[in-house]
Amino acid sequence: MARFLQLSARLGQNILRTQGAGGNTSIKHGGVMCVKASGTWLAHALERQIMVPVAVAPLVEALRNGDPRAEKATDFIVEDLNESRLRPSIETSFHAVLPQPVVAHFHCVNSIALAVLERREALIAERMARGAPGLSWRLVPYRRPGTPLAREIDKVAAEKPDVLILCNHGIIIVGETVDEVAARIETVTTALGLPRRRVGPADLPWLEAATAETGYRVAADAETHATALCPVGMKIALAGSLYPDHVIFLGTSIGVLRDGQSIAELLDDFSERRLPAPKMLIASGRGVLVARELTPGGEAMARCLAEVVTRIPADEAICYLDAAQEHELTHWEAEQYRQALDRRAAAQ
Numbered sequence: 001m002a003r004f005l006q007l008s009a010r011l012g013q014n015i016l017r018t019q020g021a022g023g024n025t026s027i028k029h030g031g032v033m034c035v036k037a038s039g040t041w042l043a044h045a046l047e048r049q050i051m052v053p054v055a056v057a058p059l060v061e062a063l064r065n066g067d068p069r070a071e072k073a074t075d076f077i078v079e080d081l082n083e084s085r086l087r088p089s090i091e092t093s094f095h096a097v098l099p100q101p102v103v104a105h106f107h108c109v110n111s112i113a114l115a116v117l118e119r120r121e122a123l124i125a126e127r128m129a130r131g132a133p134g135l136s137w138r139l140v141p142y143r144r145p146g147t148p149l150a151r152e153i154d155k156v157a158a159e160k161p162d163v164l165i166l167c168n169h170g171i172i173i174v175g176e177t178v179d180e181v182a183a184r185i186e187t188v189t190t191a192l193g194l195p196r197r198r199v200g201p202a203d204l205p206w207l208e209a210a211t212a213e214t215g216y217r218v219a220a221d222a223e224t225h226a227t228a229l230c231p232v233g234m235k236i237a238l239a240g241s242l243y244p245d246h247v248i249f250l251g252t253s254i255g256v257l258r259d260g261q262s263i264a265e266l267l268d269d270f271s272e273r274r275l276p277a278p279k280m281l282i283a284s285g286r287g288v289l290v291a292r293e294l295t296p297g298g299e300a301m302a303r304c305l306a307e308v309v310t311r312i313p314a315d316e317a318i319c320y321l322d323a324a325q326e327h328e329l330t331h332w333e334a335e336q337y338r339q340a341l342d343r344r345a346a347a348q
C-alpha cells in the first residue's frame with residue numbers, strides 16, 4: 001500500500017499529469033478496491049487519508065444491471081474500513097470493471113492534446129508503435145465521466161489492454177503491480193510527448209492595472225499566461241470546450257479583454273447576453289486573469305488549459321465537446337459535490 005500511495009502522490013504532484021482534484025488511482029485486493037475519494041487531490045496521498053474502500057463485485061454487478069447506485073458507488077463502501085469517511089471518486093465504477101489490480105487514471109496534457117484531435121487514433125497509434133511497442137492500447141469514445149464512461153470501458157475491459165486513451169478526457173494505465181504501472185506511466189507519457197510552443201513573458205504591470213478594483217486578479221502561475229501569449233493556443237482555447245474538468249472548474253465561456261476595454265465593460269457585455277461572469281479572462285499578448293474567488297483547483301485547470309493548447313498541433317482539426325455534453329457536466333450532482341469540497345478546502 002505504501003508504494004501505491006507514493007505513486008499516487010507522484011502523479012498528483014506533476015501538473016503535466018494531474019491537476020487539482022483531477023485523476024484517480026485504485027488498488028484491488030481480496031475483493032476490496034481502495035480508490036481515491038471524490039474531491040481529494042492525489043498530491044496529498046502521503047499526508048492525508050484520501051482512499052475509500054469499495055466492494056468490487058457488487059459494484060460491477062450494479063453497473064452491468066443498470067442499477068443507479070453504481071453512479072455514486074456510496075452503497076458499496078466497506079464502512080468498517082473507511083477511515084476517510086468520504087465518498088468514492090465519481091469514476092469508481094470504471095476502476096471496478098478493469099480486472100487489473102492497479103489502475104492509474106490521470107489527465108496527462110500530452111494525451112489530452114492528442115485525444116481531442118479528429119486524427120487522434122492514427123496519431124496515437126504512430127506514437128505508441130514507436131515509443132511503447134510492447135503495450136496494448138484501446139481508444140475509448142468520449143462519454144460523461146461516471147457510469148456512462150464505465151460502461152464504455154467495460155466493453156473492452158475483458159481484452160485487458162495495458163493503456164486506455166479516453167477521447168477528450170485523459171488516459172488510464174493499468175498493471176499487475178504498482179511498479180509495473182509506474183514504469184508504464186513513464187513509457188507511455190514519453191511516447192505521447194508533444195512539443196510546447198514557446199511564448200514570451202506576460203505583461204504583469206498591464207494586467208495588475210487592469211484588475212485594480214475588480215473581481216479579478218492576475219493568474220498566479222506564470223505558465224498559465226501562455227494561453228494568451230500563443231496566438232494558435234488562444235484560438236484553440238476560445239473555439240470551445242476540450243475536456244470535462246475545464247467545463248466543471250472554469251465554465252464554458254472564456255472572456256476576451258480587448259484593447260481599450262475595461263473589465264466592467266466586458267462584464268456588462270456578458271450580462272446583456274445573459275451569460276454568467278467568466279471565471280477566466282484572456283488579454284491577447286498580455287496574459288490571463290482569473291476570478292478572485294477561483295479556488296486552487298480552478299487555478300490548476302487554467303494552467304492545464306495553457307499546457308494543452310500550446311501542444312495541440314496547429315494544423316490539426318479538433319473535436320470539441322458539444323452543448324449537450326457541456327450541459328450534462330454542469331448539471332451533474334456528483335460534480336457539484338466535488339466543487340463544494342474544492343471550495344471548502346480553499347477556505348481552510
